[in-house]
Amino acid sequence: MSIDTPPRVARRPARSRPKPGGADAVPVTPEPPRLPSRRNPKWIALGVVAVCLGGLLSYVIYARVATESAVVAMTSTVYRGEVIDAGDLTSVTLSGDPRVPTIAADLAPTLVGQRAAYDLVGGSLVAPTAVTAAAVPAAQRAVVGMKLAGGRAPADFLVPGAPVRLVALPPVDAQPGARDPYAGKTFAARTVSSVPGPDAGSLFVDVDVPANQAPTIAMLAAQERLSVVRDAGR
Known part of the structure; x- marks a missing residue:
């Protein structure tokens, strides 16, 4: 009686590894050495100039803002x-x-x-x-308002603060040879304000005058007997 057995697989002989430095060693190519990177002198100079310009610009801006x-x-x-x-x-x-x-x-x-x-x-x-903060009029002063007919004031020169003289005119109905105590008298004043009146060429003018002369000036203004002369100054 016989027993069937599977055939044996032949073992492959193990390959021997080459020893380092042996005759069978594979040569290894060494890595090439790294070359140092080249620095362009032009770029270095430009960088230095840029840093200097940036610092100078910062200083100029700071100095300007500070002043x-x-x-x-x-x-x-x-x-x-x-x-x-x-x-x-x-x-x-x-x-x-x-x-x-x-x-x-x-x-x-x-x-x-x-x-x-x-x-x-x-x-x-x-x-x-x-x-x-001083008020107008000041102490011992008064403001008088008057209406002046056309031709009785230099309209374009009566700015506030302008020095003027108020000249008293004779009465319209004055008798020949009659003497008026105010005709030809002048009063020093300063313009406070002036605005055009309703009539052609007329003006509403406020003047700053001495307080003791205000009644006389107001009376002459009501009688339309005043003419304004602009003096030199402001």
């Missing part, structure tokens, strides 16, 4: 004695020292309601002495 200041300026002309409104004021930024007295922009609200000490031209800077 800037906001001050008060006029948006419209306000004549001497007139009240200053909020709309008359604005702020401007100055670089460096303006070399003239100015008022800081944050103090603008304190100027509203005060009066111009002299004519403040639109676009000009406001000095600390340009405003005053």
Whole structure:
């Protein structure tokens, strides 16, 4: 009796690994050495110049901002004695020292309601002495209003604060040879305001005069016996 057995698989002989340095060793190519990167001198010089320019520009901007200041300026002309409104004021930024007295922009609200000490031209800077709280008229002074017919005043020159002389005229119905105590008399005054009247060429004028002369001037104004002469000055 026989027993069938599966055939045996022949084992493959194990391959021997080559020993390092042996005759069968595979040669290994070494890695090439790394070359140092080249730096372009032109780019280095440009970088240095850019850094210097950036620092200089930063200094200029800082110096300019550090010397800037906001001050008060006029948006419209306000004549001497007139009240200053909020709309008359604005702020401007100055670089460096303006070399003239100015008022800081944050103090603008304190100027509203005060009066111009002299004519403040639109676009000009406001000095600390340009405003005053003094009322018009001042002590021992009075303001008289009058209506002047055409030709009795230089209309374009009666700005507020202008020095004028009030000249008394003879009465219209004066008798020949009659002597009037006021005819030819003059009174020194300053214009407070003037606006056109309803008639062609007429004016409504307010003048600042000495308080003791106010009654006489008011009487002559009511009789339409006054003419206004603009004197030199403001």
